Amino acid sequence: MPVQRRGAAVDIVGLHREYVSEQGTVVAIDHVDLKVAPGEFLCIVGPSGCGKSTLLRILAGLDKQSSGSIKVDAAGWAVENAMVFQESGLFPWMDVETNVRFGLDTRGVSRAEADPRVEAALKLVGLSRFRRHYPHQLSGGMRQRSAIARAFVTDPGMLLMDEPFAALDAQNRIILQTELVRLWEQTGKTVIYVTHSIEEALLMGDRTVIMTAQPGRIKKIIDVPFSHPRDLIQLSASPEFGKLKLDIWKVLEEEVTRARAEIEQ
């Protein structure tokens, strides 16, 4: 069954972000143009300091561009976006259920309406039994599941994910990647997923944007040829996957080398 794509559409034109300090001006994002289709799973890959997180933070409303525009069409969605952070960002003083409910509380959703939605979100990520646990009592994987539930429960037009699985071990990472892809296939929301792992980008995404090191520019956009629904484990073992990974690594390698040379200067 093909994925019903119905998330928000994003149109980024000439996006530019620079930081001015006493040491001089640093360009984090250099006039980036990017269109994201409704319900697309877009991955952004690049070396550290390529501005991929900055781009995400601007989309999330946590940072402001120096110039350029972002148009988001999230008509018909409760909220425009919800972000999942690298270290989960679960509030340590709230239990899992209260954390998941947070985005509904802030938007004044009534208890009666919120309860079933929280229930469904907890079930979606398999954490119903852990609703009374505090984040410090959970494993890293369970924390990220809670963070995903917290984002999903608000019914956002798009999910912004900033290396959400980077801190997990390899087994947990593939499990959560599989679950995320399954959730996406079910909901068809737009996902913008930032990672430094090509493998992760190719496994999950429809397209992979490769960014250059400072200043952050789009070096290449790759259409990932694998269809959905995907079996991530099988896909990762296939020769087509290996070849694509190698091609992209060659593109990225130049960037990593250049970034390193600049740091060492």
Added chain:
Amino acid sequence: MSGISTKSKERLLYLISPIGLLLLWQLLLMAGLGDRRFIPTPSDIAVRYWQMVTSGELAQHTGITLYRVFTGFFLGSIPGIAVGLLMAMFRPVRIFVDPLIAALFPIPKIALMPLLLLAFGFGDASKIALVAIAVFFPVIINTYSGAASIEKIYWDVARNFGASQQVMFRRIVFFGALPMIFAGLRIALAVSFIVLVAAEFVATKAGIGYLIWNSWELLQVDVMFVGIVTVGILGLIATVALQEIERKVIPWKAE
């Protein structure tokens, strides 16, 4: 090792120093070193303590002291918490309050007692006001530094989820600062006993501080010691109670 665990050994060691000291004190006086009229033995103090407990005299002074300590403690710590949180949330508040703290915090609070007597008279109000002022500073400083050191990611999450200022205040800043607020309250609790007992030395006819000072003037040294020991015991109980409250209120703090 003969079956005694390290833990009970440590506990024994922990008790040896105070008990040994009391024993030494007792024995030296019983051996005729020192004048028991001026330096009572621990057993003299214990006897006097029991007499004052049964007569109800100690309870009366204790009650008054506790009333003053806790009223002052609440009146000082609640605004301390509120202003400390506002300082962390709003830069102008911090800029406005900072110099006041810097100037007023180092003043020995007991030096304000004459001023407070002038303002509030000789009743309980002046002592309560003194405790409140003394408590305010450690609480506001700890609350502010607790709220200011909340990790940036929690502010980001709250903003991304559309939290209003009010929600930020009630659900993020307050709880994020709570462990440090309790650290401030613990200091404040000790401070409130310190300043109150000193304040009760003058201009009152009741309270543990009065008991200590009055018995000194009458040269009832054993009664004086009863007062001192009582302050120690009250401080200990209050601190333990506060720790219990902290454990209940902060269930997310890793054990």
